[in-house]
Amino acid sequence: MTKSIEISESIVDEKSDFNIKRFKIGKINSDGPIKAIDSRITKEFFDQESKNFKNILFETSKRIDYNGLISVLKERDFFVKQFFGTPEWINDFENVISTTFTFNPYTLEDRTKKLNEFFSYYYNFSKTFLFVPNVKITEIVYKTGKTGRQIKDYDKSIMNIEQYINFVNESYNILKERNTKPIFLPISLKFSMEETSKLIREYISKDYLNIWIDFEGEKTTDRPKLGKLRLFFTLLREAELFEKSVIYITNIRREISSNQQRYENPSSDVLSTFCGGNLIGINYDPRKATNPWSPPINPEALQALWEYRARVFNPDTYFYINRNLSGVDEITSSLLLNKKYNVLYNSKQLEFELNNQTNQFLLEFDIEDYISSKRMISNDKNLKKSIFYKKYESGQTSQTTLDDDFTMP
Numbered sequence: 001m002t003k004s005i006e007i008s009e010s011i012v013d014e015k016s017d018f019n020i021k022r023f024k025i026g027k028i029n030s031d032g033p034i035k036a037i038d039s040r041i042t043k044e045f046f047d048q049e050s051k052n053f054k055n056i057l058f059e060t061s062k063r064i065d066y067n068g069l070i071s072v073l074k075e076r077d078f079f080v081k082q083f084f085g086t087p088e089w090i091n092d093f094e095n096v097i098s099t100t101f102t103f104n105p106y107t108l109e110d111r112t113k114k115l116n117e118f119f120s121y122y123y124n125f126s127k128t129f130l131f132v133p134n135v136k137i138t139e140i141v142y143k144t145g146k147t148g149r150q151i152k153d154y155d156k157s158i159m160n161i162e163q164y165i166n167f168v169n170e171s172y173n174i175l176k177e178r179n180t181k182p183i184f185l186p187i188s189l190k191f192s193m194e195e196t197s198k199l200i201r202e203y204i205s206k207d208y209l210n211i212w213i214d215f216e217g218e219k220t221t222d223r224p225k226l227g228k229l230r231l232f233f234t235l236l237r238e239a240e241l242f243e244k245s246v247i248y249i250t251n252i253r254r255e256i257s258s259n260q261q262r263y264e265n266p267s268s269d270v271l272s273t274f275c276g277g278n279l280i281g282i283n284y285d286p287r288k289a290t291n292p293w294s295p296p297i298n299p300e301a302l303q304a305l306w307e308y309r310a311r312v313f314n315p316d317t318y319f320y321i322n323r324n325l326s327g328v329d330e331i332t333s334s335l336l337l338n339k340k341y342n343v344l345y346n347s348k349q350l351e352f353e354l355n356n357q358t359n360q361f362l363l364e365f366d367i368e369d370y371i372s373s374k375r376m377i378s379n380d381k382n383l384k385k386s387i388f389y390k391k392y393e394s395g396q397t398s399q400t401t402l403d404d405d406f407t408m409p
Contacts, residue, residue: 004209005182010243013361015368015388017233017276020358021246025182026094026128028055032358033273035351036096036250038282041344043089045335052348054355057128058095059282060086061251063136066103073117084125097126098250098281099133100214104159105167112170119174123181129248130179132171134186134214135159161195164188165202172208184212184248187232189225196228197235204239212248213275217286219253219268220275221383229275250281254346255320260308264319266376270353274371274387280354283343310336313346315353318376 009022023030036059037046050056062085072083086095099122108114123130136158143153159167168185175183185208187199203211211232218225236242249272256266272280311320312328323336335341360370368388371377377384 004207004244005246007244007246011362011365012243013365013367015366016274017229018273018357018361018367019242019276019278020361021243021278023246028057028094028128030055030278033277033354034279035347035354036279036281037347038343039086039090039095041340043087045338045341045344049344049348053351056093057279058086058090058093059250060084060095060097061100061282061284062097063100063102064133065101066107069101069103069108069114069118072121073114080121084121086125091127094128095126096129096131097122098131098212098214098248100136100216100251101133102136102139104163105135106159106163115171116174119171123175123179126181128181129210130175130181130183131212131248132168132175132183132185134188134212134216135164135167136216137164137188137190161191161198164191165199169206182210182246184210184246187211187213187228189213189215189218189222189228191228193228193231197231200232200235204235204241207241209241209245210248211245212250213277214250215252215284217251217253217284219256220249220271221256221268221386226275226386233276246278247276248279248281249275249277251284252281253285254283258320260304263325264314264317264321265311267313267318267320270313270315270318270350271387273354273357280350306337309339310342312336312342313349313353315349315356316374318374 005023005025007021007023009020011020011022013019020032021030028034034055034057035053036057037053039058039060068083072080075083084097086097105111105115138155139158141153141156142150145151172183172185185203187196189196191199213229215222215225220226233242236245252269252272254267254269256268258265269280269283307322307324310323312323312326313319314321314326323333326333326336328336332345336345357367357370361367371387372384377387
C-alpha cells in the first residue's frame with residue numbers, strides 16, 4: 001500500500017507559500033509545479049501541442065450525485081466507461097479522476113457495500129493517483145424573486161465535520177487495500193475555521209500528507225478560503241510535515257473577476273502555486289457548468305459571447321486577454337474559438353509560466369521580484385501584499401489575505 005509520495009527535495013520560499021517538491025511517480029518527474037490537462041480535449045489538438053508539456057498529466061473532474069452513483073453500479077460496461085469519461089487514448093499517459101460527491105454519502109443504503117463497489121471501478125479508471133472524493137457539504141436553497149425568477153436564498157448544510165472525517169477515513173481504508181497508487185485526501189474549503197482545524201489535525205495525526213484541495217469553482221483569491229489554507233500550512237509546519245507534503249489544487253475558477261466589456265481580466269488559476277500547489281488541476285465554473293458555451297439566439301450576441309469565452313492567458317501580464325490581442329497567427333486565432341482547443345492552449349500557456357516561476361525562483365531562491373513585475377500584480381498593491389509574507393521589526397511574520405475584489409487600474 002502506497003501512503004505517501006517520496007520527496008527527494010523540498011525547496012520552500014520564505015516569503016510566500018510557493019514551493020518546489022521534487023518527486024517521481026510513473027512518467028511524472030516533478031522538479032516544479034505541474035499543470036494538469038483537462039481530459040475533455042481531443043487527441044488531434046493534443047498531438048499538436050503535446051511537445052509543450054514536460055510532464056503530461058490528464059485530469060477528469062467529476063461531480064457525482066446520488067442517482068449517478070447508483071446508476072453506475074447497476075449498469076453494464078459501456079455505461080461505466082462513459083460515466084468515468086476518460087478517452088481510451090489518454091490511458092497512454094498519466095491520468096487521474098478528481099471526484100466530488102454532491103450528496104451526503106451517509107444517505108446511501110448499504111453504504112459500505114456501495115462504496116466498495118464504486119471504488120472498485122474508480123481504482124481502475126484513475127491511473128496515477130487516487131483521490132478520496134470531496135463532498136459538497138452544502139446545497140443552495142432557492143426562492144422566487146420579485147421578478148419571478150429563482151434566486152439563491154441560503155446555503156443548507158448536508159454534511160457535518162464528523163461525518164466528513166468518518167467518510168474520508170472509511171474511503172481511505174477501502175482504497176488502500178491491495179493498492180500501489182498514492183492516495184490524496186480532500187480538504188473542503190466550505191467548512192468553518194473550527195471545523196477545518198479539526199479536519200487538518202485529523203490528517204496530521206494519521207500522517208496523511210497527500211492532500212487535494214477542491215476550490216469548487218471559487219477563485220484562488222477568496223479571503224475566507226485563503227485563511228483556512230493559511231491555517232493548514234501553519235499546522236503542517238508546526239508538525240514539521242510541510243516539506244513532506246504534496247498538494248494538488250483543482251476545480252479553480254479561471255479568473256478573479258470577468259467582465260465582457262473589458263479587453264483583459266485578471267487570472268485566478270496562475271496564482272494556485274501561491275496557494276501552496278505542487279500539482280495544478282483544471283478550471284471549473286459552477287455558474288456555467290451546464291453549458292458554458294451555449295449559443296444565444298441573436299447571431300451577433302453569439303459571436304460576442306464566443307469572443308468573450310475565447311480569452312487566452314498572457315504570461316507577461318497575468319491577465320486573460322481577447323484572442324485578437326494575443327499576437328497569435330490567423331489559424332491559431334480561429335482555433336481559439338473552439339472550446340476544447342482554447343482549454344488546451346491556455347493549459348500550455350500556464351505550463352510555460354509555471355516553468356518560468358520555477359526557473360526564476362531557483363536562480364536566487366526568491367520569487368517576489370519576478371511576480372511583482374507582472375502588471376496584474378504591480379497594479380494592485382493589496383494583491384501583492386497578500387501573496388508575500390512581510391517581516392517587521394518585531395521579528396514576527398504576517399500575511400494579509402487576497403482582496404475579494406480585484407481593483408482594476
